[in-house]
């Protein structure tokens with residue numbers, strides 16, 4: 001299948017601004033799914049609210065466009081009722097880690113089989129450039145005109161601490177690595193958290209004088225490196241990219257099935 | 273494997289938003305924005321068919337077709 005077979009062409013050109021990284025995440029994700037050769041009716045994409053969350057309108061899978069911060073909760077319901085389907089949950093940084101922060105850590109802890117993609121542009125794009133929990137100290141935003149005094153999360157460390165069994169990070173500059181990581185994340189049985197640094201030229205870029213969309217991509221190239229590289233030893237400020245965690249631990253839906261079996265046995269088959 | 277040979281760049285002018293990502297990041301400086309701010313292959317002979325423009329386009333607007341592609 002060509003990647004165009006996985007989109008709803010009638011809604012293109014999409015609504016994202018010129019040079020928005022979210023379109024590049026879509027591009028990489030479509031290539032990952034094409035490479036895995038998953039049938040589109042075996043995929044459910046659940047998103048919340050934000051520019052990032054609009055991605056669910058463009059893919060020709062089963063899709064749910066739900067409410068801000070709650071995509072993982074809806075996805076949990078879908079997965080529990082149809083565990084054979086592949087759940088993909090793209091979220092904005094605000095969606096996943098401000099309003100949705102609690103859902104995020106507890107879904108990770110529970111280890112339910114789904115792929116969460118945190119499309120981190122370090123801003124609330126949809127609502128006009130307010131700072132997010134990922135903006136970081138010293139950045140500019142509509143709501144931080146004299147610079148932001150909030151510190152940011154490290155999404156990878158947060159996901160690790162919350163118990164996610166697959167944790168990875170890449171950027172929109174590194175589209176081939178991103179596609180490979182998304183493939184591994186989708187195949188992983190358990191909760192996968194993939195952080196993608198995704199540029200918002202319209203707000204984060206403009207407020208922070210980051211230049212053209214291509215300049216923002218060059219910034220990802222200059223300021224990141226592969227996990228454990230020599231460059232990282234020389235410059236500890238570089239952000240690492242790659243797969244940080246890939247653990248095989250009991251998955252929620254499988255364990256739930258076992259509980260049902262056990263309950264049937266101990267009730268002497270009465271529920272059968 | 274033989275070096276892929278370029279057939280053409282398929283650029284969807286209705287979808288291209290002229291962001292310049294493909295133009296600025298092409299390793300061989302093959303692409304340009306025209307006077308309508310749409311990507312065009314100005315120097316196709318220089319193209320090495322790496323397909324990075326296609327993989328990076330946020331708008332799924334550019335495809336690099338090689339002789340090997342069906």
Ligand SMILES: Cc1ncc(C[n+]2csc(CCOP(=O)(O)OP(=O)(O)O)c2C)c(N)n1
Pocket residue numbers: 049050051052053068091092093094095096099119121123124125126127132
């Ligand atoms: C319950 C609720 N609170 C607030 C909003 C307003 N709102 C819409 S999108 C958004 C944040 C968007 O930022 P992010 O999640 O980072 O996505 P982006 O647009 O940057 O991709 C907010 C606060 C809402 N829609 N619903």
Ligand code: SF4
Pocket residue numbers: 015016017019020021022051052121125126199200201202203
């Ligand atoms: S406001 Fe930012 S995140 Fe939203 S579509 Fe525009 S560039 Fe993308």
Ligand code: SF4
Pocket residue numbers: 019283287288289290291292293294295310311328329330331332333334
């Ligand atoms: S990257 Fe895509 S949208 Fe941007 S200028 Fe090139 S073809 Fe147009």
Ligand code: SF4
Pocket residue numbers: 297298299300301302303318319320321322323324325326336
């Ligand atoms: S395939 Fe590579 S060399 Fe050819 S135009 Fe695209 S980015 Fe440039």
Ligand SMILES: [Mg+2]
Pocket residue numbers: 092093094119120121122123124125132
């Ligand atoms: Mg955001």
